[in-house]
Amino acid sequence: MRWLLILGLAFAISKAQQHSSTQLSIMYGGAWKGPHAEQNVLDAVALGYRAFDTANVYAASYNETAMGVALERAVAAGLRRDELFVQTKFTPGVAKSPASGCVDGPWDPSVCMFDKNADLATQVRQSAQTSLAHLRVGQLDSLVLHESRQSWQDLLLIWRTLEELHREGKAARIGLSHIHDANMFRRLLGVAKIKPSFVQHPIFAYNGWDREIRMICREHGIVFQAYSLNHPENDFVYQTEAVQQIARRLDRTPQQVIVAMTKRLGLLPLVGPQDSIFQAQAIGAAEHLPDLLTESEVHTLENIGSVAGGVVSSDGRAKVRGSDRSTDGTLQGDDARASFTVTNQLSSDIYMAWQTPDHSHMRTEKGMHADADRIVAGGTRNTNTFHRHGFYFWDAVDGNAAPLYREGADKRWVRRARVNGFLRSKLQSGEGSPLDIVIDNSFKVVVVNLGRGGDIEVFFAGNDTGVDKLTSLGTAKGSGGSLDINTLDGQTLVYKDTSGTSKWARVRRSDGDPQLLTVGMNSLKMDNYDRDARDGEL
Numbered sequence: 001m002r003w004l005l006i007l008g009l010a011f012a013i014s015k016a017q018q019h020s021s022t023q024l025s026i027m028y029g030g031a032w033k034g035p036h037a038e039q040n041v042l043d044a045v046a047l048g049y050r051a052f053d054t055a056n057v058y059a060a061s062y063n064e065t066a067m068g069v070a071l072e073r074a075v076a077a078g079l080r081r082d083e084l085f086v087q088t089k090f091t092p093g094v095a096k097s098p099a100s101g102c103v104d105g106p107w108d109p110s111v112c113m114f115d116k117n118a119d120l121a122t123q124v125r126q127s128a129q130t131s132l133a134h135l136r137v138g139q140l141d142s143l144v145l146h147e148s149r150q151s152w153q154d155l156l157l158i159w160r161t162l163e164e165l166h167r168e169g170k171a172a173r174i175g176l177s178h179i180h181d182a183n184m185f186r187r188l189l190g191v192a193k194i195k196p197s198f199v200q201h202p203i204f205a206y207n208g209w210d211r212e213i214r215m216i217c218r219e220h221g222i223v224f225q226a227y228s229l230n231h232p233e234n235d236f237v238y239q240t241e242a243v244q245q246i247a248r249r250l251d252r253t254p255q256q257v258i259v260a261m262t263k264r265l266g267l268l269p270l271v272g273p274q275d276s277i278f279q280a281q282a283i284g285a286a287e288h289l290p291d292l293l294t295e296s297e298v299h300t301l302e303n304i305g306s307v308a309g310g311v312v313s314s315d316g317r318a319k320v321r322g323s324d325r326s327t328d329g330t331l332q333g334d335d336a337r338a339s340f341t342v343t344n345q346l347s348s349d350i351y352m353a354w355q356t357p358d359h360s361h362m363r364t365e366k367g368m369h370a371d372a373d374r375i376v377a378g379g380t381r382n383t384n385t386f387h388r389h390g391f392y393f394w395d396a397v398d399g400n401a402a403p404l405y406r407e408g409a410d411k412r413w414v415r416r417a418r419v420n421g422f423l424r425s426k427l428q429s430g431e432g433s434p435l436d437i438v439i440d441n442s443f444k445v446v447v448v449n450l451g452r453g454g455d456i457e458v459f460f461a462g463n464d465t466g467v468d469k470l471t472s473l474g475t476a477k478g479s480g481g482s483l484d485i486n487t488l489d490g491q492t493l494v495y496k497d498t499s500g501t502s503k504w505a506r507v508r509r510s511d512g513d514p515q516l517l518t519v520g521m522n523s524l525k526m527d528n529y530d531r532d533a534r535d536g537e538l
Contacts, residue, residue: 024085026259026286028279029227029272030054030067032358036274036368037066038073039405043276045074047518048283048450051085053200053225053270055146056113056131058099060364064088064134072136086135087198089146089177090127092120092158099364109133120154124161128170143171144200148179155188163194173197175222182212189220200270202228205237205305206321206329209265218266226262227270230255232388233329236318239422242300242309250292251477256281260289261301275416276516277482280448284480288452292479315422331421336387338421340435344375350439351400352381355390368392372400375439387421393439415439415513443513445493447483449476451520454498458483458519461492461504470494476519484514495519 028044030037030053041052052071055062067086075081095102095116107115107126114126128143143165145158162174175198179185189195199217203209203226210226217224228234237243238254247254259282262269271282293301304310305320312319317335319327330336344350353369356362362370369392375381383391392402393415403412415437423434449456455477459470473493476483487493489509496502497520505517 024051024223024268025263026283027051027053027085027087027225027268027270029270030062030064031272032061032363033063033066033272033274035059035063035066036405037063038070039407040274041067041070042073044279045070045079047276047280048287048521049279050083051087051268053087053089054135055089055091056127056134057091057094057146058097058101058364060099060367061359064131068135068137081137085141086137087142087144087175088131088135088140089144089200090124090131090158090162091146092123092150092154095123120157121161124158125165128165132170139169140171142173142175142198144175144177144198146177148176148184149181152184152187155184156191159188159192163192166194175199175225177201177225179213182216185213185216189216195220196222198223198225198268200225200227202226202231203262203267204228204231204233204321204329205310206233208302208305209262209267214265214267224267225270226267227272229258229262229269229271231329233321234258235330235388235422236313236320237304237310237329239313239315239318240304240310241314242304242307244314245309246293246297246301250289251481252285252289253281253482256285256289256480257293258301259285260293261298263290264293264298265302275514277446277448277514280450280516280518281480281482284448284450288479313422317422331387336421337384338387338389338419338435339382339384340419340433340437342375342381342383342393342437342439344377344379344381345438345440346395347377349374349376349396351375351392351394351396351402353392353402354385355392368404369402372402374400385419387419390416390418392416393437411510411512413443413509413513415443441509442486442488443507443509443515445485445487445507445517446514447476447485447493447495447517447519449478449481449483449520450518451478451497453520454478455481456495456497456519458485459494459496460487461494478520493517 028049033040052067054064054067056064071084094100095112095114102112102116109130113130114123131140143162148155165171166174174194175196177200179199199222201210201213214224243254243257246257259269263286269286273279300307311323318331321327321329342352351372352375353372355369356366374396394402395413398412402414404414406412417437419435447458455475457475458473460473461470473485474483487507490506492504492506494502494504
């Protein structure tokens with residue numbers, strides 16, 4: 001089975017190469033993927049991502065080894081090593097965390113990223129050594145200091161060691177993350193023998209997307225890697241009238257608009273969705289949307305934390321951090337509370353589990369989800385929760401652990417859902433909440449058009465590929481547009497481009513819910529790499 005997957009990935013890569021632009025148009029981050037990092041990275045590769053970021057810490061947070069395996073598989077499937085950009089980070093002090101698994105006594109590089117009792121310069125070197133082994137590469141394309149918040153003496157010592165690693169050829173480029181003190185940043189630039197190639201920062205609307213550090217990077221020709229675009233502190237951004245108006249004009253998601261904005265500001269977007277649908281929408285936005293934003297729109301987006309049409313969500317419930325007392329950009333207090341009802345309309349039982357949050361001890365200890373609850377056939381479950389909380393649903397026959405990120409014939413149905421507290425309950429009596437979930441035999445397919453050309457129309461063709469019974473389901477606009485479809489297991493979808501060329505795909509419930517169908521790449525990529533074998537021309 002594994003060789004079939006590699007062949008399928010090779011075909012997806014060959015087609016993705018036709019639409020992929022420069023190596024650093026967008027970067028995929030491996031944070032908090034845990035044991036699923038390999039599958040997530042393979043999804044990203046097949047969609048055209050070529051730049052990847054990770055860190056040498058404990059596996060529940062970042063998993064260098066899984067990323068290394070994935071990229072090795074990508075090379076085996078046909079990518080050249082020089083087509084990939086691999087970046088990792090040295091994280092001071094991480095070996096002393098209980099989660100690291102590093103034990104007292106002599107250093108074992110197969111277990112611990114560096115000797116927690118060694119001097120700081122030795123730790124930097126040991127971390128680079130183990131990163132090269134984990135990632136299965138002879139040279140790191142970039143090695144970044146994770147959390148640049150040390151004393152000046154320690155910061156300078158780490159930087160001098162990174163410079164040595166660069167001169168020795170172990171790291172082609174070196175950089176910084178979380179260098180939030182502008183004076184310290186300028187001081188380091190003043191004494192650096194080798195200038196940082198990159199600065200990696202979370203960016204937030206409240207301070208103009210880290211305007212001060214951005215300007216220093218621009219002044220010195222340093223690439224600013226921007227992440228945390230979907231952080232809770234930016235929640236209000238996607239709900240502002242200004243962003244939603246731009247999204248409506250472009251017929252794209254608000255999230256895609258902000259990815260495009262980062263490109264127009266000269267930044268490198270660093271995204272990390274586990275969902276391949278969001279991966280596809282992000283790369284589509286980075287490669288196709290920036291030039292579609294007007295100068296006026298870019299100005300509005302850059303200053304969305306202070307301009308008219310920004311500052312506050314359209315419903316008034318979320319405001320930019322600091323605009324009012326205790327506001328932090330997202331829903332708070334009672335506004336963050338949410339409830340929904342799950343109805344199981346299947347003839348068999350299902351499990352439901354709360355997704356453990358990123359950056360939490362629970363994620364480290366329990367994995368991707370908490371203990372599961374069983375919902376019997378025909379039963380219901382009422383849940384009180386909070387905005388942004390995620391949930392998994394799966395067939396009880398597969399056991400009480402969600403069958404996540406499996407490949408090929410081992411794949412099983414899993415439904416993913418995230419609570420959006422901005423969706424208000426319907427006012428009409430008896431209609432329930434827009435957050436309510438019904439589990440039945442249907443599932444969602446999201447079509448994402450990654451072609452640079454025109455729109456692609458999607459049709460339902462029943463359980464065969466005959467062209468005389470096609471029913472139009474809608475259009476996925478070119479350059480990253482999407483179309484949502486509800487369908488059933490085994491049904492056939494046909495998609496036609498503007499030239500009249502048609503292809504078809506037979507969908508499977510086991511591929512997940514929702515699942516991705518990419519079009520416009522001259523190939524089909526649906527959630528995994530064996531799917532291309534089921535694609536055909538009419």
